[in-house]
Amino acid sequence: MSQPLLSTALNLLLHALAVLLLPPLIPGLIAKVKARMAGRTGPPVLQLYYDLAKLSRKEAVFSRTTTWIFLAGPVGTVAAVLVASLMVPFGHTPAPISFEGDVILFAYLLGLARFLTVLSALDTGSAFEGMGAAREVTFSALAEPALFFGFAALAKATGSLSLAPMLVGHGLTPQAQGMGTAAHLSGPLILILAGWSIVYLAENARIPVDDPNTHLELTMIHEVMVLDHSGRPFALVLYGASLKLVVLGALLVDLLLPRLAHGWMNWLMFLAGLGGLALAVGLVESMTARFRMTKVPQFLLAGVLASAFAFLLLLV
Amino acid sequence: MSHLALPVLKNGQAVALADLSELPFAFFRDTVLGAVRQGLRLACLCADAQLRMFAVLADDAGRTLRVARTRLEQPRYAALTPECPQAHLFEREMAEQYGLQPEGHPWLKPLRFQKSWIGGEASPQPTPGALDFYRVEGDEVHEVAVGPVHAGVIEPGHFRFQCHGEQVFHLEIALGYQHRGVEQALEGGPHPLSLKQAETAAGDTSIAHTWAHCRILEGLAGFSVPARADRVRGVALELERAANHVGDLGALSGDVGFLPTASFCGRIRGDWLNLSAEGCGSRLGRNWLRPGGLQQDLDPRLAERMLPRVDRAWVETRDAVELLWGAASVMIRFEAAGHLGPAQAREIGAVGVPARACGIPMDVRRDHPFGPYETHPAVPALAESGNVHSRAWVRWRELFESHRLISEALADLAASPCDPKPTSLPKLAADSLCVSLTEGWRGEVLHLAVTDGEGRFVRYKIVDASFHNWFGLALALRGEQISDFPLCNKSFNLSYCGHDL
Numbered sequence: 001m002s003q004p005l006l007s008t009a010l011n012l013l014l015h016a017l018a019v020l021l022l023p024p025l026i027p028g029l030i031a032k033v034k035a036r037m038a039g040r041t042g043p044p045v046l047q048l049y050y051d052l053a054k055l056s057r058k059e060a061v062f063s064r065t066t067t068w069i070f071l072a073g074p075v076g077t078v079a080a081v082l083v084a085s086l087m088v089p090f091g092h093t094p095a096p097i098s099f100e101g102d103v104i105l106f107a108y109l110l111g112l113a114r115f116l117t118v119l120s121a122l123d124t125g126s127a128f129e130g131m132g133a134a135r136e137v138t139f140s141a142l143a144e145p146a147l148f149f150g151f152a153a154l155a156k157a158t159g160s161l162s163l164a165p166m167l168v169g170h171g172l173t174p175q176a177q178g179m180g181t182a183a184h185l186s187g188p189l190i191l192i193l194a195g196w197s198i199v200y201l202a203e204n205a206r207i208p209v210d211d212p213n214t215h216l217e218l219t220m221i222h223e224v225m226v227l228d229h230s231g232r233p234f235a236l237v238l239y240g241a242s243l244k245l246v247v248l249g250a251l252l253v254d255l256l257l258p259r260l261a262h263g264w265m266n267w268l269m270f271l272a273g274l275g276g277l278a279l280a281v282g283l284v285e286s287m288t289a290r291f292r293m294t295k296v297p298q299f300l301l302a303g304v305l306a307s308a309f310a311f312l313l314l315l316v
Numbered sequence: 317m318s319h320l321a322l323p324v325l326k327n328g329q330a331v332a333l334a335d336l337s338e339l340p341f342a343f344f345r346d347t348v349l350g351a352v353r354q355g356l357r358l359a360c361l362c363a364d365a366q367l368r369m370f371a372v373l374a375d376d377a378g379r380t381l382r383v384a385r386t387r388l389e390q391p392r393y394a395a396l397t398p399e400c401p402q403a404h405l406f407e408r409e410m411a412e413q414y415g416l417q418p419e420g421h422p423w424l425k426p427l428r429f430q431k432s433w434i435g436g437e438a439s440p441q442p443t444p445g446a447l448d449f450y451r452v453e454g455d456e457v458h459e460v461a462v463g464p465v466h467a468g469v470i471e472p473g474h475f476r477f478q479c480h481g482e483q484v485f486h487l488e489i490a491l492g493y494q495h496r497g498v499e500q501a502l503e504g505g506p507h508p509l510s511l512k513q514a515e516t517a518a519g520d521t522s523i524a525h526t527w528a529h530c531r532i533l534e535g536l537a538g539f540s541v542p543a544r545a546d547r548v549r550g551v552a553l554e555l556e557r558a559a560n561h562v563g564d565l566g567a568l569s570g571d572v573g574f575l576p577t578a579s580f581c582g583r584i585r586g587d588w589l590n591l592s593a594e595g596c597g598s599r600l601g602r603n604w605l606r607p608g609g610l611q612q613d614l615d616p617r618l619a620e621r622m623l624p625r626v627d628r629a630w631v632e633t634r635d636a637v638e639l640l641w642g643a644a645s646v647m648i649r650f651e652a653a654g655h656l657g658p659a660q661a662r663e664i665g666a667v668g669v670p671a672r673a674c675g676i677p678m679d680v681r682r683d684h685p686f687g688p689y690e691t692h693p694a695v696p697a698l699a700e701s702g703n704v705h706s707r708a709w710v711r712w713r714e715l716f717e718s719h720r721l722i723s724e725a726l727a728d729l730a731a732s733p734c735d736p737k738p739t740s741l742p743k744l745a746a747d748s749l750c751v752s753l754t755e756g757w758r759g760e761v762l763h764l765a766v767t768d769g770e771g772r773f774v775r776y777k778i779v780d781a782s783f784h785n786w787f788g789l790a791l792a793l794r795g796e797q798i799s800d801f802p803l804c805n806k807s808f809n810l811s812y813c814g815h816d817l
Binding site: 034037038039040127128130131134135207208211213214215216217218219227285286287288289290291292293294295 | 571645
């Protein structure tokens with residue numbers, strides 16, 4: 001009895017550490033890939049850690065037009081995403097919290113995080129931030145169905161409404177279905193991956209939907225909503241954004257990871273998967289330009305369709 | 317009376333004011349309006365403290381300049397703008413500087429928020445940006461104000477958008493934050509500092525402005541520059557053009573988030589700038605030209621050393637920029653944004669890259685050739701669509717031409733010995749007027765000087781290409797997405813300080 005308890009506690013600890021310490025590494029990896037592709041040295045991989053350390057020692061400046069909502073935005077966002085992160089299994093390591101229906105809670109926690117960010121943007125009363133907020137809700141209204149159709153497809157495949165069995169026990173790989181190892185991916189799985197990849201780029205404000213590096217206020221979506229934050233609240237915003245990269249990234253990576261014999265191998269596999277994802281995002285950002293903003297809904301719609309077809313395929 | 321009765325002037329040629337008869341204002345107005353109707357361009361319209369008004373009409377097809385002057389009886393006159401939108405900013409400028417009221421001007425607002433030049437110390441200093449902006453009313457219409465402090469390290473300017481959702485109905489641009497009083501400082505000159513002041517009228521267009529200034533002095537002094545010095549000046553101007561065009565293509569790429577070209581061009585722009593530094597010690601072409609010749613001649617051995625570096629920079633430029641044309645995601649962005657048609661461009665008197673991008677074949681180097689361009693002509697680069705893509709494409713084709721001109725000139729310079737140091741210029745002609753045009757990388761740069769009885773400047777007017785083109789940017793945004801503004805803005809890449817002076 002003591003052995004499983006010990007390993008559960010250990011996994012919990014590792015999960016918590018991963019959630020707290022790992023995220024700032026991912027934007028650093030993406031930036032490094034982009035810099036290398038462009039023939040530059042680029043900032044250090046650990047740059048975001050340095051930035052967070054710097055910001056945590058800085059005083060925050062609050063505009064007179066803002067209220068407590070302005071501060072509640074970054075705090076609440078990070079809190080919501082942190083709770084959501086506890087329901088996501090990191091690879092084949094079980095999630096700390098898992099119950100039937102947690103997928104609904106997960107999705108709405110992410111929705112709550114966005115709602116709070118948007119509110120705090122509107123609270124500044126700035127035309128820019130209002131514009132960014134309008135863009136954010138418009139585009140996320142299109143990204144959410146893609147996420148939900150993917151969940152529906154996985155729920156159909158597993159008969160469960162809990163993230164952990166849905167993501168790692170979906171049995172959609174051909175090996176799991178006893179169809180041999182010639183093909184690694186089945187139709188529905190490819191479609192879910194495609195749909196969620198689009199969601200991943202959109203939700204994390206990456207190219208081709210948004211440009212995290214731009215300094216042009218009028219073209220920003222996510223960045224413009226946090227322009228007025230400074231000091232520690234801004235550190236929370238940056239950490240929250242990187243946490244989202246990990247949590248949503250885990251959804252994608254989990255779908256593909258094979259189960260390995262030992263717990264530590266599963267952990268390593270998961271970390272390697274996240275690294276691969278960062279590499280892929282960096283490559284996409286290096287090779288394409290950003291879409292015109294009027295084209296973004298079409299791109300998101302493609303994601304919705306992909307997930308919806310995955311669901312349809314599993315229905316019949 | 318027709319403009320054909322006006323004296324014909326060549327670029328950089330001085331004319332005695334006595335030979336430039338003072339027209340009655342009604343005649344002056346009819347002549348200017350008639351000339352513009354016949355396709356001439358109002359390159360400059362300015363006044364001076366004695367209520368004299370000068371108009372420079374550029375006949376690009378006829379390869380001539382014509383100058384008209386008049387004297388107002390009182391500080392008010394019938395505005396030209398209602399019939400000739402090209403005069404719009406010039407009239408606002410004259411109203412601000414000399415209190416000349418253009419009656420019937422539809423858009424009379426401050427231009428640079430500068431103090432009146434004739435009111436003395438007592439005249440009030442207007443607050444920059446305090447302007448009665450055009451407003452669109454309506455339930456779902458909102459206003460977005462950008463600047464003068466921007467999120468990037470760029471010059472200050474204020475942009476006021478009237479938007480319906482993401483769509484821009486109207487954009488009004490308020491500048492003047494960079495006003496330093498360059499024209500006033502040049503009055504009474506030439507001073508020892510005049511060359512420096514002309515050099516920094518627009519800091520990224522040093523050579524074009526310095527050259528225009530030098531040609532004013534040379535024209536008024538009746539001095540002709542040795543051919544070799546002119547070749548070197550040509551190299552300087554084309555290096556400036558190449559560096560800025562490469563930088564712009566990279567920045568355009570960066571604005572749509574296409575990293576490869578953005579990163580490569582950022583570095584390669586430095587290579588072109590370093591070639592300027594090789595020639596004169598300054599990456600921005602400072603201290604290269606001087607009235608009568610050059611401050612620093614280009615040694616034949618140096619020219620020979622520069623040649624392979626030019627070729628290498630050119631090969632790398634081509635590699636980097638061709639990535640841009642090959643990326644469909646970039647082309648979609650470029651083609652969809654910032655349309656300015658030839659009719660509108662002509663109406664507002666657009667010059668340089670934005671004019672050539674909608675098919676108007678206009679290039680000072682060909683139309684009003686100066687220096688080496690008389691013997692080594694440059695072919696204007698043209699595009700048709702007038703959108704961001706066309707403006708990028710014009711820059712790209714101009715790079716070919718610049719590279720050719722630089723290579724040819726360097727090869728010739730490597731084979732010819734330096735000139736002896738130039739002596740100082742003879743005295744400037746008194747009571748004369750001189751107009752000099754150069755083709756900077758943005759477009760036409762015009763300097764105009766009027767001298768008094770002792771050959772000193774009583775009026776020195778500078779018109780940067782940006783002055784003509786800022787209004788084009790506002791027009792190009794009509795009906796466009798507000799998120800495309802930075803891209804459009806970059807495709808014009810106009811100078812704030814060149815406008816504000």
